[in-house]
Amino acid sequence: MPASVTVTGIGLVSPVGATAAEVFDAVCDGRSGLSRPPEGHPVHGVVDVAAIAPAIDPATVLPGPESRVVDRSIVMALRAAADALADAGLRVGRDVDPYRVAVVVSGVGGLSTLADQVLQRAGRGRFGVSPYLLPGTLPNMGAARIAIAFGIRGYTSSIGTACAAGAQSVGEGLRILRAGEADVVVAGCAEAPLFPTFADAFGNARALARGWADPTAASRPFDRRRNGLVLGEGAGVLVLERAAHAAARGARRHADVLGWGATNDAYHPTTPRPDGAGAAHCMRMAVRDAGLDLGDIGYVNAHGTSTKAGDAAELAALRAVYGAHPPPLSSTKGVTGHMLGVSGVIEAAIGVEALRRGLLPPTHNLDDPDPAGDVDHIRKTPRPSPVQAVLSNSFGFGGHNVSLVLSHPHPAP
Amino acid sequence: MTDEIRAFLLAALTEMKYDVEDVDDDTVFGPAGLDVDSLGLAELAVRVEDRFGVAFDDDEAEMLAMMTLGEFCHAVAQRIQPASAL
Numbered sequence: 001m002p003a004s005v006t007v008t009g010i011g012l013v014s015p016v017g018a019t020a021a022e023v024f025d026a027v028c029d030g031r032s033g034l035s036r037p038p039e040g041h042p043v044h045g046v047v048d049v050a051a052i053a054p055a056i057d058p059a060t061v062l063p064g065p066e067s068r069v070v071d072r073s074i075v076m077a078l079r080a081a082a083d084a085l086a087d088a089g090l091r092v093g094r095d096v097d098p099y100r101v102a103v104v105v106s107g108v109g110g111l112s113t114l115a116d117q118v119l120q121r122a123g124r125g126r127f128g129v130s131p132y133l134l135p136g137t138l139p140n141m142g143a144a145r146i147a148i149a150f151g152i153r154g155y156t157s158s159i160g161t162a163c164a165a166g167a168q169s170v171g172e173g174l175r176i177l178r179a180g181e182a183d184v185v186v187a188g189c190a191e192a193p194l195f196p197t198f199a200d201a202f203g204n205a206r207a208l209a210r211g212w213a214d215p216t217a218a219s220r221p222f223d224r225r226r227n228g229l230v231l232g233e234g235a236g237v238l239v240l241e242r243a244a245h246a247a248a249r250g251a252r253r254h255a256d257v258l259g260w261g262a263t264n265d266a267y268h269p270t271t272p273r274p275d276g277a278g279a280a281h282c283m284r285m286a287v288r289d290a291g292l293d294l295g296d297i298g299y300v301n302a303h304g305t306s307t308k309a310g311d312a313a314e315l316a317a318l319r320a321v322y323g324a325h326p327p328p329l330s331s332t333k334g335v336t337g338h339m340l341g342v343s344g345v346i347e348a349a350i351g352v353e354a355l356r357r358g359l360l361p362p363t364h365n366l367d368d369p370d371p372a373g374d375v376d377h378i379r380k381t382p383r384p385s386p387v388q389a390v391l392s393n394s395f396g397f398g399g400h401n402v403s404l405v406l407s408h409p410h411p412a413p
Numbered sequence: 414m415t416d417e418i419r420a421f422l423l424a425a426l427t428e429m430k431y432d433v434e435d436v437d438d439d440t441v442f443g444p445a446g447l448d449v450d451s452l453g454l455a456e457l458a459v460r461v462e463d464r465f466g467v468a469f470d471d472d473e474a475e476m477l478a479m480m481t482l483g484e485f486c487h488a489v490a491q492r493i494q495p496a497s498a499l
Contacts, residue, residue, distance in 0.1 A: 064430030065453050127463035131455040 005177045006253040006409055008246050009088025009239030010349050011080040013190075015051040015232055016336055018083065020254075023346060024353035027332045027361040028382040032216035034230055034337055042112070042195045043231075047208060049215035050194055051232030051337025061149070069117075069132035071110025076235035077142035077190035078149060081105070085150060088239035088251060090184065092150050095249055102155040102182040103143045104172045105189065105237065106165035107341050110137030112195035142190050146237075154182050162396030163303075164262075165189050166236060167344025167404055171260035173240040183245040188237030189341040199231060205270065207307060219338070220365035221304035221331035222311050222377060229305040232337030236345030243409070253409035255352040258292065258389065261285025265399030272310055272395060276317025279401045283321050283391060286403035290389070297327045297405070298387035299360050301347045303395045304331025305338045314393065315375060328385065330378040334364030344394035344402065351390035351406045360385050414493060418465070418486045425460045429453060438483030446481075454478060467492040 012018050015033025016026035026033065033051045037044040041052070053076065058067035061078035085091070092098050114137050120128030135141055140158040147156050159165045159172060166189030173185035193199070202208050209218035209228035219230040246253055263285065265278035272279070287294055300318065304311055311331075318326040332350050339346060354360055360383045369377050389407045396402075419438075426433050431447055440446040442454060449457065458474045461467065467489060469477075477485060 059430070064432075065450070068428075068430060124463075127459060129459075131452045131459065135452070 003178055003180070004243035004410055005174050005257045006241055006243045006246050007238050007255050007257060007352060008241045008251045008253060009084040009090065010254060010352065011083030011087060011237045012234065012346055012349060013053050013056070013076040013080050014234040014336060014339065014346055015053050020349040020353045023336070024350055024357070024361060027335045027350060027364070028359070030335065030364050032335050032364065033232065034216045034218055036215050043199045046196045047199045047203065047231065048210055049212065049218040049230050051230055051339065052194065053234040066132065069113065069130040070136040071113040072192035072233070073107050073110055073190040073235070074136065074142050074145055076192065077105055077107070077188070077237070078145055080188060080190065080235035080237040081146045081150070081186055084186065084188070084237040084239045088241070090239060090251070092152055096184050096245070098151050098153040100154060100183040101152045102173070102176050102185045103146050103152055104157055104159065104169040104185060104187045105143040105146055106159040106169045107139060107142055107190045108160070108162070109139030110141070110192070111198055112192055113137045115195060115197050146186060152186065161400040162398055163338070163340050163343060164394045164396035164400035164402040165341035165344070167348070167392065167394035167402040168262060168400070170238060170240065170257060170345065170348055170404055171262060171402055174257050174260055177240060177242050183242050185240040186237060187240050188235065188345050190235035191340040191342050192233050193231050193340055194233050202231060209306060217365055219306045219334045221302065221306045221333055221363050222315070222369055223366050224368040224370040226306045226308065226311065229307055230337040232339040234339045234342050234346065236342045236349060238345060238348065255355050255406050256409050257404060258407045259286050259288070259290025259405040261289060261403045263401045265401065267399055270397050272313035272399070274313055274316065276313045276320055278399060279314060279317035279393065279395060280320035282401035283317065283393065283403045286391065286405045290405035292389055292405065294322060296389050297391045298385055299351070299354055299390045300327050300329045301351050301390060301392040302329055302331040303393040304363065305333055310395070314395070318375070324374050326375060328360055328376045328378050328383065330361055330363040332361055334366065341396070344392065344404070347392050347394070348404055348406060351392050354387060354390060355406060355408055358384060358386055360387060414490045415486045418489050419482065421464055422457070422482065422486065425457060429456065436482060438481060438486070440482050442480060442485070443478045461489055465489060465493055
């Protein structure tokens, strides 16, 4: 029996709140994080709608000189990590050996800052390029700077699996803790995609929602009128801990991470396999890894990005696993937008909150399910449920599929 | 010339978010003074190269850590001198 792994801390930077409770309330109340980018925002006039997180002054998380050429993704990662560690009541060095703490914090890296510097170089040659460019943008720097900021000396890494990266970081954390290689893992993701080149890449790929007079209507997972995703930004960090370690220091356990699965579609760089076979195998893997039966899953937090192809493939995958009657299902991206790799982390946090409250959050804007029929969508209002286990899906460009299984805290072994 | 260089350096350091309030010609760039780290010194060198058209090799950039502000101003001024004499 592998060691139980528990979530003791949650820190979020998001368009709809900084704690699991705030985000969950927003999702249940349909309080949308989607808006038209205001004048002065980098994607004003570039996209119709975006899910914008609150501004954070870099100087609040980094010493002055280092706070100038540093990507927003790194700043958000540091803030979420600080909040997660505070929520866990964990001080590295005091409560845990620094070499027994790992960091797996992911994301695509500081592409917006890189784009800026490319323009600077085009204008001014090498004098336009900051020596701080690399530490300010490399995709490992969220994890590295968290290690530096909190004195964490164990295993550190960053996973590059696009929109599956956050969920995969949690899964990797689970694996590290089960293997006994650490007592605590700081696991998460941060993404700052709201700059013109990146937004245009999604737009020109015809992946973005468009033509909505009301921006809050633009993200509508599984709805017949959905026409694309809404880009969002933010960060999510979980403090994962061996349950016995958490118990020994008297820490509160939010929920357990029971299992995970990861597969690849081996099909196309951006289009999901239409029959959902890769995702279906991934979900089965996660449930088996959790030591559960498929019937034990009381809620599925879908990846559901609000694209035609993605949502249809995910429903096909659920049918492949469950036949005609999958568990109650929702996608919370109707309210949060698609925060890329972060979505797997914020949705795990939503799963934690669903367990805690015995309440399943609805899919915002799901007026007319496509296809109509037997799938048990949670719509309009949250649904009370004695849910015991949650399955959370994340799928990324590249065909990456990751599923996590969460449950109520079980007694430590 | 030295005054111009000093003013430029103080402006650059301020822009780089260093506190220059108590800085004078005797302040060192290293930990005992401004505490500018290696990347900060590298950025300062690039800015001076850009502004004054001088060049530092890698060893010289490292030496900066040991210099005072006054010494650095002097070193830059000396390097500009031959060019402006042409």
